[in-house]
Amino acid sequence: MLETVSQGFQNATERLRGVRELGATAIDEALRDVRTSLLEADVDFEVTRDFLAKVRERALGEKVRTRVRNSDGRSVRVTPGQHFVAICEQELTALMGPVDSSLARADGRVSVLLLGLQGVGKTTVAGKLARHLQKSGHRPLLVAADIYRPAAVEQLQAIGASLGVPVHVGAAGELPPEICLAALQRARNEQRDALIYDTAGRLAIDEDLMEELRQIDERVAPANRLLVCDALMGRDAVNVAKRFSEHLDLDGIVMTKLDGDARGGAALAVKAVTGVPIKFLGTGEQLDRLEEFRPEGLASRILGMGDIVGLVRDFEEVVDEKQAEEDAERLMKGKFTLEDLLTQLRTIQKMGPLREMFEKLPGMGAIADQADEGELVKVEAMIQSMTPKERSDPNAIDKSRAARIARGSGRRAREVLDLLKRFFQMKDMMIKLGSGGGGFPGMAQLSGAGGDPTALLAGGAAPRAALSTRRGAEARRKNKRKQARKSRRKGRKR
Numbered sequence: 001m002l003e004t005v006s007q008g009f010q011n012a013t014e015r016l017r018g019v020r021e022l023g024a025t026a027i028d029e030a031l032r033d034v035r036t037s038l039l040e041a042d043v044d045f046e047v048t049r050d051f052l053a054k055v056r057e058r059a060l061g062e063k064v065r066t067r068v069r070n071s072d073g074r075s076v077r078v079t080p081g082q083h084f085v086a087i088c089e090q091e092l093t094a095l096m097g098p099v100d101s102s103l104a105r106a107d108g109r110v111s112v113l114l115l116g117l118q119g120v121g122k123t124t125v126a127g128k129l130a131r132h133l134q135k136s137g138h139r140p141l142l143v144a145a146d147i148y149r150p151a152a153v154e155q156l157q158a159i160g161a162s163l164g165v166p167v168h169v170g171a172a173g174e175l176p177p178e179i180c181l182a183a184l185q186r187a188r189n190e191q192r193d194a195l196i197y198d199t200a201g202r203l204a205i206d207e208d209l210m211e212e213l214r215q216i217d218e219r220v221a222p223a224n225r226l227l228v229c230d231a232l233m234g235r236d237a238v239n240v241a242k243r244f245s246e247h248l249d250l251d252g253i254v255m256t257k258l259d260g261d262a263r264g265g266a267a268l269a270v271k272a273v274t275g276v277p278i279k280f281l282g283t284g285e286q287l288d289r290l291e292e293f294r295p296e297g298l299a300s301r302i303l304g305m306g307d308i309v310g311l312v313r314d315f316e317e318v319v320d321e322k323q324a325e326e327d328a329e330r331l332m333k334g335k336f337t338l339e340d341l342l343t344q345l346r347t348i349q350k351m352g353p354l355r356e357m358f359e360k361l362p363g364m365g366a367i368a369d370q371a372d373e374g375e376l377v378k379v380e381a382m383i384q385s386m387t388p389k390e391r392s393d394p395n396a397i398d399k400s401r402a403a404r405i406a407r408g409s410g411r412r413a414r415e416v417l418d419l420l421k422r423f424f425q426m427k428d429m430m431i432k433l434g435s436g437g438g439g440f441p442g443m444a445q446l447s448g449a450g451g452d453p454t455a456l457l458a459g460g461a462a463p464r465a466a467l468s469t470r471r472g473a474e475a476r477r478k479n480k481r482k483q484a485r486k487s488r489r490k491g492r493k494r
Contacts, residue, residue: 008037016081097295106223118201127159252279
């Protein structure tokens, strides 16, 4: 995702490696790399120029503090290059935000009018939004208002059936504005608290399309007008957003196929050019692959720092929170078996493509393309070929047992022994984290692990465990302060 932009920032960071002072010459050379990558990624020229000017002004105008306090309160050394990256992250976040990804209500229900050109994925997005609302406890109704594209109604009906969501289809000869109005009445009668209107698109914006959309808008007065844009359109996506915003008051944008484009400059420029924020990102074809857009998360990923918050959110989507807390605590104490590893690997598979998981891990974005989904299947097969005793006590697996496990899983004995070696390394990393070592121990080793799923588990579980530990520490500190206040009050009363 956005590899072209990421490469420019990585090149700029490399230029500043070893630089002791952020002078004008050093900054201009670094920004030259950034400028090239932004323009190659189809970011609007004016947006690029303004962004670079803000970064340059701040980099020259701010005093570089060589030592700062981290989240643990410890003093750490900061290089001029890291200071430059921090400025870039803040300006990228400001460029794409702020964003409120919540959906507004009207008439007591969430209603979404989806707009966009033909072929950008509106119907799939309609299904993804329905699933998103379902998970929030809503009872959505999908509306098939695209009566022109062949099989559009049937596609929406198939999506609705897979989700258990009803689809409102118009009668023969009924026009889209009438279909949408009838659907609104049906939602009221059936007490459906969410409506998603899937409208028709065109190959290009024309007056007939806009007139039909205006009529629908007037009839049903949707609370949210979301434009669906395809990142593969490049700079044209920004132009389309601008044209639509001139005819209708847009509330947000859903950017699709961002994971399929190395450039994706539309995601960076669309808010600055149109004033309309991106609310959601649609990645992949699965109906669960819709994420609320977080500018700070995408900015962090672009700069190669991952997105731990996004990773934890993905994790919490597919696991029980209480169970996750217990697992994290056991993981940090080293009480972790191959049976637990198997459970965690299956959880990872539910979280989405392995490549995306790597992109969200700090320092791992550069090797995301090496992530191999097949590795998960291999590891799962090897663990399933073990006896319950071997899973709970991997130390019992000698060369003879490894050969038997290999035969049962269709692998080689060396692969089984390699799995055990990585498993024990991962346990050591988690024990170090649990003992208060801080940071992400072993991250340098993980960077060379390619698509190793045990490495991904170590990286993915570490932030989860770290957050659990931090919550506990914060709770203890709050309780200690509370007790201190009580003692002071008692002392005053005496």
